[in-house]
Amino acid sequence: MTDTSDTRPADSGARDPRQSALHRMMRYVPLIAPVLLWAVPCWVLLYAGQHWPLPVTLAGSALFALGLVVMPLAMARGHGRRQQDAAAIVGDTLLGTGWVLFTWSVLLGVLLRLALVLAGVGEGQDRARIVTWAVLGVSAVLLVWGYAEARRVPRVRRLDVQLPRLGAGLDGTRIALITDTHYGPLDRARWSARVCETVNTLEADVVCHTGDIADGTAERRRAQAAPLGTVRATRARVYVTGNHEYYSEAQGWVDLMDELGWEPLRNRHLLMERGGDTLVVAGVDDVTAESSGLEGHRAHLDGALSGADPDHPVLLLAHQPKFVDRAAAAGVDLQLSGHTHGGQIWPFHHLVRLDQPALAGLTRHGDRTLLYTSRGTGFWGPPFRVFAPSEITLLVLRSPDRVG
Structure with missing residues (x-):
């Protein structure tokens, strides 16, 4: 291989392209994303048509609230000025977990519930429980599999x-x-x-x-x-x-x-x-x-x-x-x-x-x-x-x- 050119400064035509739609959206993500990631699964799993015993509802709500608070704080400490690796691991893992729970709470909370209604399976409470266990089961499987996929060669x-x-x-x-x-x-x-x-x-x-x-x-x-x-x-x-x-x-x-x-x-x-x-x-x-x-x-x-x-x-x-x-x-x-x-x-x-x-x-x-x-x-x-x-x-x- 032969080296034939040198690093040169960019001219005016090589400037970054105009800010994209995604970049404009990203301005608001830090404000709304944590709330959506944890509030939607919390609602689907604990409240939408559910009648869990009060201790279950309170404990589950506390876990989602903890995720909502800890995730952004850990990510800030992990990826901000402090650059604390342990905090980054916690924050990043919660981010991935929240995203998977959010995704499948939305999909199964709508599609599976609709399918159960059309199929005439169960009543409100029964359908809600089926959706809950489906969301938890699918999310758990995907998180375990997704972790193995990320870590393999x-x-x-x-x-x-x-x-x-x-x-x-x-x-x-x-x-x-x-x-x-x-x-x-x-x-x-x-x-x-x-x-x-x-x-x-x-x-x-x-x-x-x-x-x-x-x-x-x-x-x-x-x-x-x-x-x-x-x-x-x-x-x-x-x-x-x-x-x-x-x-x-x-x-x-x-x-x-x-x-x-x-x-x-x-x-x-x-x-x-x-x-x-x-x-x-x-x-x-x-x-x-x-x-x-x-x-x-x-x-x-x-x-x-x-x-x-x-x-x-x-x-x-x-x-x-x-x-x-x-x-x-x-x-x-x-x-x-x-x-x-x-x-x-x-x-x-x-x-x-x-x-x-x-x-x-x-x-x-x-x-x-x-x-x-x-x-x-x-x-x-x-x-x-x-x-x-x-x-x-x-x-x-x-x-x-x-x-x-």
Whole structure:
């Protein structure tokens, strides 16, 4: 691999896009979300058509009230200035639990109750109890399963991607993608080592990490990130920043990845040459970099492609899928991204789609550009993955001119 360009400041055309609908909604989430997450399940499980003994009602109401109070306080202590890992674990776990209870209280509280009415099963009290035990049972199963899904080593997802401009000499190029490892309050050093061992079995030419390495500074999460230094690639290991790096001293993460032998592609590119053909491997800082105020950090695609032959195909690393609009305008052939987690806990993916053009998998944008969005290798916050499995991705690039 040959380094052919330098980090450059963004021009006025590379500023962050106008605030999305999701961002506007997020202003009000801290106020209304905790109340909804705990009040709705409390009503469905304890009051809607229920006639529990008074001690049960009081005890249950106290538990929901405790969740409503403890969750935001723990998250503030865990993710605010204090950065207390124990508090973060409590707050994040309550957030995930509340979300699952809320979701299934709404769904089963309406749909199952309606089905029971239409089927003529039971009376008001009996139907209410069926709904209650169904909500509790489904939620418990999903939380246990979701925790196991979040903590396991991701399965490898393999796919061939044909790039019309890829030369025959580069046919079969193997690109391994990990992203959103989110090393954090729960110590996952052993998990990290096993992920890296799995990546090494793929015998990739290029291994990519498209950001959100951790929640916390590089100094604080070094032990969990250290196994990344064992990752092997025949040509290069490349990395771009995600939005979470800019919450935790991004330059420290850039420096640590460089120390571990990864090539930070901060608005620049490398060339991969084989069989007389060339692939441009480029990367940009996350789109939130400019607003972070960190000097020299901003997404600058023109800088990343500066000096590259426009006739060569381009593989671009950009943390957020929504960067694909700029990539398509520049004629990029394939963009690799993460960020979405595939929604992580169903049905949160509906909110993700308000902010991003793709949730997971391979999608086309414009005449030339393909976007692959990973569901992520780790998890953020709540230690659960429900109907959004994590992944390590192996993309095999295919040329239309390949022999055989």
